[in-house]
Amino acid sequence: xxxxxxxxxxxxxxxxxxxxxxxxxxxxxxxxxxxxxxxxxxxxxxxxxxxxxxxxxxxxxxxxxxxxxxxxxxxxxxxxxxxxxxxxxxxxxxxxxxxxxxxxxxxxxxxxxxxxxxxxxxxxxxxxxxxxxxxxxxxxxxxxxxxxxxxxxxxxxxxxxxxxxxxxxxxxxxxxx
Amino acid sequence: xxxxxxxxxxxxxxxxxxxxxxxxxxxxxxxxxxxxxxxxxxxxxxxxxxxxxxxxxxxxxxxxxxxxxxxxxxxxxxxxxxxxxxxxxxxxxxxxxxxxxxxxxxxxxxxxxxxxxxxxxxxxxxxxxxxxxxxxxxxxxxxxxxxxxxxxxxxxxxxxxxxxxxxxxxxxxxxxxxxxxxxxxxxxxxxxxxxxxxxxxxxxxxxxxxxxxxxxxxxxxxxxxxxxxxxxxxxxxxxxxxxxxxxxxxxxxxxxxxxxxxxxxxxxxxxxxxxxxxxxxxxxxxxxxxxxxxxxxxxxxxxxxxxxxxxxxxxxxxxxxxxxxxxxxxxxxxxxxxxxxxxxxxxxxxxxxxxxxx
Numbered sequence: 001x002x003x004x005x006x007x008x009x010x011x012x013x014x015x016x017x018x019x020x021x022x023x024x025x026x027x028x029x030x031x032x033x034x035x036x037x038x039x040x041x042x043x044x045x046x047x048x049x050x051x052x053x054x055x056x057x058x059x060x061x062x063x064x065x066x067x068x069x070x071x072x073x074x075x076x077x078x079x080x081x082x083x084x085x086x087x088x089x090x091x092x093x094x095x096x097x098x099x100x101x102x103x104x105x106x107x108x109x110x111x112x113x114x115x116x117x118x119x120x121x122x123x124x125x126x127x128x129x130x131x132x133x134x135x136x137x138x139x140x141x142x143x144x145x146x147x148x149x150x151x152x153x154x155x156x157x158x159x160x161x162x163x164x165x166x167x168x169x170x171x172x173x174x175x176x177x
Numbered sequence: 178x179x180x181x182x183x184x185x186x187x188x189x190x191x192x193x194x195x196x197x198x199x200x201x202x203x204x205x206x207x208x209x210x211x212x213x214x215x216x217x218x219x220x221x222x223x224x225x226x227x228x229x230x231x232x233x234x235x236x237x238x239x240x241x242x243x244x245x246x247x248x249x250x251x252x253x254x255x256x257x258x259x260x261x262x263x264x265x266x267x268x269x270x271x272x273x274x275x276x277x278x279x280x281x282x283x284x285x286x287x288x289x290x291x292x293x294x295x296x297x298x299x300x301x302x303x304x305x306x307x308x309x310x311x312x313x314x315x316x317x318x319x320x321x322x323x324x325x326x327x328x329x330x331x332x333x334x335x336x337x338x339x340x341x342x343x344x345x346x347x348x349x350x351x352x353x354x355x356x357x358x359x360x361x362x363x364x365x366x367x368x369x370x371x372x373x374x375x376x377x378x379x380x381x382x383x384x385x386x387x388x389x390x391x392x393x394x395x396x397x398x399x400x401x402x403x404x405x406x407x408x409x410x411x412x413x414x415x416x417x418x419x420x421x422x423x424x425x426x427x428x429x430x431x432x433x434x435x436x437x438x439x440x441x442x443x444x445x446x447x448x449x450x451x452x453x454x455x456x457x458x459x460x461x462x463x464x465x466x467x468x469x470x471x472x473x474x475x476x477x478x479x480x481x482x483x484x485x486x487x488x489x490x491x492x493x494x495x496x497x498x499x500x501x502x503x504x505x506x507x508x509x510x511x512x513x514x515x516x517x518x519x520x521x522x523x524x525x526x527x528x529x530x531x532x533x534x535x
Contacts, residue, residue, distance in 0.1 A: 035452060042450035046334060047531075110256065113359030114344060114367050116337060117255030118448045124333075125263050127272055127442035135439045138273055142435030149428030156422045158223040159412055162402065165221055169410040 033064040037075065037098050041121040044091045051082075058082060058094070071097040095120060213395075214420070217413035222399040223422045229292035230313075230390075231423030233320075235430055236285035237383065240323075243278035244376065246270075251330070253372035258332035259448045276438030282324055284434060286461050289320050297491070297512050300500030301400035307492040309393035314488045316386050319379055321461065326375035328459050332368060333446030335456040340367065341535050342458075345474055403500035454533040457526060464522035467529070474534055487515065 040057035043050060058079045061070060078093035098119070111117030131139075160168070195203070206212045221227060250268050252261035265271030293313065296302055302310035325343070329336045344367070347357025359367045395416075405411060446456065458466050468476040495508045502509050 035450075038450045039453050042334060042447060042453055043455065045447045046455040110254070111366050113363050113365070114340070114451075115255060116449045116451050117257075117366070118450055119256070120448065121450060122259065122263070122448045124447050125445045127266070127276075127444070131439070138435060138439050142432040142439070144432070145428045145435065146432030149425050149430075149432060152425035152428065153422065156223075156418065156425055158220045158414065158422075160220055162221050162224055162405075165402070165411055166404045169405045172410060 033061050033067050034069040034098050036061045036064065037070055037094050038118060038121060040078075041091055041094050044087055044094075045121055045123060048087055055079075055082065058090075069098060071099070214417050215415040216395055218399045218416050218419050219401065219405075219413060220411040221402045221405060222419050223414060225426065226295050227399065228419070228423050228426050229288055229295055231420070232426055232430055233285055233288040233292055234387065235423065235427035236281045236288055236434075237380075237387075239281040239431060239434065240278060240285060241380065243274045243281065244380075246274045247278055248376060251372075253330070253366075253369050255332060255366045255368050258330065258368060259445065262331060262445050272442055273435075273438050276442040277434055279443040280434045280437040280441075282327055284430060285320055286324055288430075289317050293317055293488075294512075294516075296400075297508070298502055299400065299403055300495075300502075300505065302492045303495070303498065303500060304492075306393070306397050306400060309390060309397065310492055311489065312386050312390045312393065314485070316383055316390065317488075318485065319383050319386070323375065323379045323383070324459065324461055326371045326379060329368065329371050330375055331445055332449060334449050334453075335446050335458070337449030337451070338454055338456050339458055339462070340371070341451070341454075342469075342474065342477065345535055346478055349475055349478060401500070403502070454535065455531050457531050460523065463526035464519045467522040467526040469534055470526070470529060470532055484515065484519075487511070 036057050040054055040061070043054045043057060047053065058075065061067075061075050062072065062079065074093050074097035078090045078097065081093060082090035247265070250261060250265055250271065252258055262275065265275050268274075296310065296313065325339065329340045329343070343357050344359065347354030350357075355361055362370065399419075457463065465477045465480050468480045472479075491508070495505065497505060499505065
C-alpha cells in the first residue's frame with residue numbers, strides 16, 4: 001500500500017515537473033511567431049542589407065508550430081515580396097500580419113516588467129536638417145551667449161595667468177635659495 | 178540700551194552713503210548668509226582648468242531645466258514612450274529642448290571626466306581631500322547612471338538593447354543586482370522604474386553629493402597648484418569671483434550646446450523589439466562594448482568595476498605628498514594607460530559591426 005502511494009506521488013511529481021515546462025514552452029511559442037515577425041520588421045528597418053537574417057526570421061514564423069496572433073497568409077505574401085526584393089511591401093505585409101491581440105475585456109494588454117510594448121515598428125526618426133526662422137533665432141541667441149561669455153570671461157580674468165604665477169613662484173624660490 | 182543689546186552683533190551698521198542695491202544685498206545677506214560665499218580662493222582657481230567642476234554644474238543645471246520641461250510631455254509607458262519623444266516636434270521648443278538636454282548630457286560627461294583628470298593630474302585628491310575626491314568619484318558614477326537611464330528612456334532599439342544588457346548584468350550580480358532586473362516588480366514596466374531613477378533618484382543624489390562636495394571645497398579650500406606651492410605668490414580672490422568666471426565660461430558652454438541642439442538634433446531610433454541586437458551603445462559606453470565583444474557580457478562588469486576600483490583606491494595607494502605630475506610617475510603612467518585603453522577600445526568599437534551578445 002505504502003509502495004503504491006509512493007509510486008502515485010512520484011508519478012504526480014514527475015507529471016508536474018514535465019507538464020510545467022511543456023505548458024511554459026507552449027505559451028512561449030504562442031507569442032514566438034509574433035515576436036519573430038516584429039524581429040523581421042525591426043531588421044528591415046535597422047539592417048536592411050542583412051537579407052539572410054531577415055529571411056531567417058520570416059521562415060521561422062512560417063515554420064512555427066503555433067501562429068496565434070499572426071496571419072500566416074500575409075507572412076507568406078511578405079516572404080514572396082521580400083524574395084522579389086520589395087522591402088517596403090514585405091514590411092507592410094508583416095506589420096499587417098500581427099493584429100494587436102486583445103484581452104478578454106476588449107482592451108490592449110499593457111506591457112509589464114521588461115516587455116517592449118511594441119506593436120508597430122516605427123522608422124528611425126532623424127530630425128530634419130532644414131533650418132527655419134525659429135532655428136535662426138535660436139542660433140543667434142546661442143552665438144550671442146558665446147560672444148557675451150567670452151567677453152565676460154576676459155573682463156573677469158584673474159590678474160595673473162598660471163604661467164606668470166608659476167614664474168613668480170620659481171623666481172621667489174630661486175631668490176630664497 | 179536694551180534695544181542695542183537686542184540687536185544682532187552681525188547686523189550691518191547703518192551707513193547713509195550705501196547705495197540701494199548694496200542695501201538690498203546686505204538685507205538678503207543678513208537673512209541668508211550669502212556672504213559666506215566670499216571666502217578667499219587662490220588666484221589660479223579662476224582659470225579654465227580649475228573651473229571644470231563648475232562647468233559640470235552648469236551642464237547639470239541645463240539638464241535640470243530642460244529635463245523638467247521634457248518631463249511635461251514624456252510618457253514613460255513602454256507602449257507610448259518612443260512616440261511621445263517623436264511628438265516633441267509638435268511642442269513649442271520641444272525639439273530644441275530635447276537637443277539641449279541631449280548635448281548637455283554629453284557635455285556633462287565630458288566635463289566631469291576632464292575635471293576628474295585634472296584632479297588626478299594635479300594630485301588634488303591628496304590629504305586632506307580624499308573624502309571629497311570620493312564624493313566626486315561617486316558623482317561621476319551617478320553621471321554615468323544618468324546617461325545610461327536617459328539612453329533607455331528613449332525606448333528605441335538602442336535603449337532597449339542597453340536595458341537588456343543592464344538586466345543581464347543585474348542577474349550576473351545575483352542578489353546585489355535585484356534592483357536592475359524586472360523581477361523586483363513584475364507587474365510594473367522596468368521603464369517606469371528607470372524613469373523614476375532618471376528624474377528623481379539620480380539627480381537627487383547628485384544634488385546631495387554636490388552640496389557635500391561644495392561644503393568640503395569650502396572646508397579644505399581649493400587645492401593648491403602643484404607648481405605654485407606657496408599661497409603668498411598669489412592674490413586671493415573671493416569665491417564669488419570664481420563663480421562669476423564660471424558664469425562667463427558657462428555662457429560659452431550654453432551657447433555651444435544651443436548651436437549643437439539646432440544643427441545636430443539627436444536621433445530617435447525605431448521602436449524596440451526584443452531578441453535582436455542591431456545597435457551599438459552610446460559613445461561613453463563603447464569601450465565596454467569592445468570588451469564585451471572579446472570577453473563576453475561579464476567583461477562589462479569587470480571592466481567598469483576595475484576602472485572604479487582604481488579611482489576609489491587612488492588616494493589610498495598614492496600617499497606620496499608631492500602633487501606635481503613629474504614626481505608621480507607610477508600614477509601618471511597608470512592613468513595614461515587607462516585613458517589610452519579606453520580611447521583605443523572605443524575606436525575599435527566604432528569600427529566593429531554590431532554583434533549579438535545576449
